[in-house]
Amino acid sequence: MGRQVAIASAGFCEHAVRRSDVSMPEMVKEAIDDCLSKVPSVGIEDIDMFVNGNMPAFEGASIPELWMTDWMGARNKPLMRVTTGGTTGGTVAIAGYYSVAAGLPGVDTVLAVAFEQQSQGDTSVGLSSVALGELTAIQSIGMPLQKMKRLVSAGAAIGIAAYQATNYMRKSKITEEDLARVVVQNRRNAAKNWYTHLKMPNVTIEEVLDTPYISYPLRFGMVCPASDGCCAMLFTTEEKAKDMADIPVYVNGVASVANETGIMGYNAGGGGQLDPSEQLGAQRSAELAFDQAGISFPGKEIDYAEVYAPFPNQELMWVEKLGLFETNTAPEMYANGTTAANGEFPINTSGGVNSTNAIGASAMERPAEAALQIMGKAGNQVPKTVHTSLGHGWGGIINLITMMVMADEPKRKFK
């Protein structure tokens, strides 16, 4: 067992569809400034190590960490880079956790930074580069181009979510109205949070259902935006965190579990996930993280959850698969207000990925928001006192699920 790790602070930059006023390093600097402004006693000289990550294919900028070394204040300091596609943020946060937990001499305080400036590049080119080898191979074995074009258009991130949605809708017998209700909750919450992208204070269910389909059953109004943004988190040891922050947040469990590819499969073979809404990887990831944190009844012991849900059906699916609600009861919880900001079990009061999606940063914004809710410094703070919370991340085609469970008290299971 390594050292107990604590989160001292977390910060964001303003997210928008096009942050045309800043370059990529300048945007990262904004988030680091916001992160350090919450801990006045910490200067850039107190930080021992940096972890950095984004999805380079989306921006077309290779090795961006060298470009922004000076903007991060990382000159002459250890710097590590992690990138895992959609879960980059979650993995960067876990790498920051591991760096502190390892107990290396001279590495006590670690700044983890995850960012994405999607307006610089072309996300669909970046996504297709993931699968280009697979696709060219399939074409060479006799798939007509017209047919393949259709399969590709259904195979991007929204396609994967649409498959999950059709299976989930069949199992839980929900309608599109239930999906729209999740969107409305997220977008209204986003309007109360300062850094989010899609702020819609007066959106209604009818308005969402009035938009055209992108891929059945998901409509234009239900889909996440493509944002520019950055998130920074400060990890440190238990002793130092007590000096830095009023309420330090202790990380008690982390997990990162890989699952099989969604639909395409490997080597032109089929996908092994027969039911895309089953999500065995998420169940395993939750099991590992809760086990480390000593949580036996996540539905009762956890006060607040941030789940990675670009599409509304995923939000319903994750809260069930992570064990927060019983199977097929999530739509009901959204209908009766349990998950609202003033409800019994608030979920995604920051607005979630559904309102703000800077892909590389999104999975780190989940644990960052969950930590800020415990500290009481979140943009859309819930009225009830949060003792235990969780941040979850999901990565597109290669299903990689990250989890971070945190609390206001350290876990002393092994001492």
Next chain:
Amino acid sequence: MSKKMEYDRKEYDVTRTMPGNWYLSSYKFRYSLDHLQPWFKKLKEKKLVGTQCRSCNTVFFPPRLVCGYCLVKPDLWVDVRETAQVATFNITYEKNPQTGEVVEKPVVCVRHDGTDTAFLAQLSPEINFRETYVGMPLKVKWRDEPEGNIGDLEYYEPLEDEAKDLRKEE
């Protein structure tokens, strides 16, 4: 219908930007497809085969190079039936660039009976795909003269679902 949703938008200054390009065609992907040759050979004879992992008995259709559960090469060839079920599906909306007309097309993932993997396929163009559901029974429609490639599985025709009434009640 094509109404856009309004949101509180903030305008930012525009700094100097420079256009740039990555030439994706300069990348070459090396990819092994040799393991599919026996499969193609059987397709030409209008027969379906898959590979089975000797360790966990998972049947892969189309054949795969490695079993992710056991880390062994599945090398046991087994026959696969022509009947299948819809494992999952979605509907895409294609816009014709010339006419601007939006065409709905279904994309289904089918699982052949006796296999443990699903793969992307096409439904018969004659049926109303709006009636597609998870678990719908299907049968392969072969190309008239198979050539020994993936196009031989032209599309899937629906079968009469004997369990449909039971499913509705559950």
